[in-house]
Amino acid sequence: MNRIFLFIGKTFAASVMLFFFVVVFQTVMYGGPARDVAAFISGAGGVSYTSYMAIRNRNV
Numbered sequence: 001m002n003r004i005f006l007f008i009g010k011t012f013a014a015s016v017m018l019f020f021f022v023v024v025f026q027t028v029m030y031g032g033p034a035r036d037v038a039a040f041i042s043g044a045g046g047v048s049y050t051s052y053m054a055i056r057n058r059n060v
Contacts, residue, residue, distance in 0.1 A: 011054055016045050 023041055 006056070011042065013049065013052065016048065020045050 020041055
């Protein structure tokens with residue numbers, strides 16, 4: 001059961017990082033209001049990653 005959750009977590013983290021990379025790339029290319037969106041997404045990504053690590057460490 002834990003292995004399934006770990007796989008889902010890794011897949012989710014990979015998709016979030018890929019999405020963040022695309023947003024950063026577009027921000028560097030075009031600039032503008034996308035910069036605020038990138039900052040917001042990076043903050044949300046950091047929070048979700050931190051909570052994911054906390055949950056994973058608690059289950060171990």
